[in-house]
Amino acid sequence: MTLADTARVSDNPVRRPKQLFRNLSAKFASIPMILTALVVFVGGTAWTVAHSFTKSRLLPKWDFVGLDQYERLWNSNRWIISVENLLIYGVCSLVLTMVLGFTLAALLDRKIRFEGAFRTIFLYPFALSFIVTGLAWQWILNPDFGIQGVVRNMGWESFTFDPLNDPDIVIFGILIAGLWQGTGFVMVIMLAGLRGIDEDIWKAARVDGIGITKTYVRVIIPMMRPVFVTALVIIASGIIKLYDLVVAQTNGGPGIASEVPAKYVINYMFEAQNLAQGFAASTMMLLSVIIVLVPWAYLEFGGKKRG
């Protein structure tokens, strides 16, 4: 009784100042997390960005050199190729996982038989780490033992499918593995979203005589907006982090044709013992995330307040 009373009292706009002390125990409990977020994430990020303007080698040093590291970064062929690869991989992977994931989910949602079995099969690759996925696909795409070898053994001698050894298309070889791994997960999220749609919507659409495809595109998908946003954020963060798949599958090869930014960061921080160069690269990665996120957040949250 008293608890409810206090809550109602502090809800009163006239007594605003007490707002700070409302739910004191909950606020107190979240202090460690707030501190972690501020010190570890924000603090760590600021520290990294600041050191990217120095000439730190193996150990961090305050020895400012201005934008030298960034100049070198953007003059480096390997970095440019890394960024291009990430763009190709990112766009293709984003579009294809969404489209394939949603299509699979929609098909499963048509009350087919053995839905559980299909769902398990599609989701299974997600249980594997990127390292295992990468190694498995390295073998599958191996020209002597994989797909090409099998087809040639069946009699089609001129068949060529060797993406991992062709610098021009190697990134698509990695894309295939990435899609195989990630699509099932998106499918499950989408399926959960589809299950959340009220049966009555379908009934109403049927009464109005709207076709199934049209119902999906015009009614269901707009209703699933939050699900799409969730899936988008998860896929996008996976794309930026792309590292282990490449290491396992090609290790950046042939040559430097399948290098990615995260690999550049790790290599320059540890192998080349040039922290500042690695930090400059990671700052560029952070910057690109911010460039994408800020307009989106502005539209998403800024718009609502005005409306």
Add this chain to the structure above:
Amino acid sequence: MKIKAALATTAAFISASALSAADLEVTHWWTSGGEAVAVSEFAKAVNEKTAHNWVDGAIAGSGGTARPIIISRILGGDPMAATQLNHGRQAEELIEAGLMTDLTDLAEAEGWKDFVYPSSLLEGCTYEGRIYCVPVNIHSTQWLWLSHDAFEQAGIEVPKDWFEFVAAAPKLEEAGLVPMAQGQQGWQQAIAFGALSISVVGIDTWSKVVVEKDADVAGGPEYAKVFQASANARELARNSNVQDWNLATNMVITGKAGGQIMGDWAQGEFAVAGQVAGEDYTCLPGLGLNQVIDTGGDAFYFPVVDDPDVKAAQLEMASILISKEAQVAFNLAKGSLPVRGDIDLSTANDCMQKGLAILAAGGVLPNADQTLSADTQTQIKDLMAEFWASDMTAEDAQARYASIIASAD
């Protein structure tokens, strides 16, 4: 008097540590067949001669994979008892930060300076007058390994230098063989490039570029020959689609490829396969052109630890690694040259004898690890990885190499 003091110090080391046995975790990246045999010789020596246990912490993959793991463990406050690194500049900053144990007292007590040959090895371990590591072997990278079987299949004589090898390549191709085996990894390509540069332009020009970092020479007409030779080598290795160095060496062992440019550690693989130098394979130091080898190699560093037992054990271990018996056993298995000038290696095979003869004649060069920073080396590896896998022209590659040298440190 001096001897007495030395004895007293040695005795102090030993008596201080004899009290308790410690587990010594040792990290290294010796994982191929020949290497694993060699490192087990060290483990045996430590286990038998001391009360301590060698806990093997092998890290699979090449040094490029292992070094970041080792360094981040030391930096992160979880140091191992001992670790392999290549002496030279890799550990420079770790020493500067006081993370490595100073071995100077032990070295002086045992007189390392008197028997370590060539002395540049100990210099690689020295930082501001103090010694921080134990060199354990000498590795050189200017070797061309040739398969007798492959040249027999092609019906030609085994070449005596790089240019004969290039001339023999078409015959090898006709016989359906890959002329040159080459692992498609940046560090291996950088080794091939390094070996070609010393062999083709000679020591003076080479040291102007690699030691003095003269970008004009690196971009000049003399060095253009190196890039032309590398472009030739790239054509010869076109059909070599393996990644790891030991798989490439295996192509030479099985006679599927004519030859390979690789460091002398390749010899361990030939030994494991039961092949005999001079009968089944030939090795040409300096690619048969210039009789020089560099004196890089592996060394053990001992990170600073808190546990006094481990501290004492580290010094004992250092002393064992450089002892005569351990040096002979280890280097015979690994195919590398020992760091001591005072041991008898008459049991060594043909290739090691060639290497020893060059050492004795003083044909030694500093190793890239000693002259170039890890940063510059990574840039060169990146360039080589790109050059070998693409159709980049020799001129473009040279221009970019010159710009790396211009900013090298």
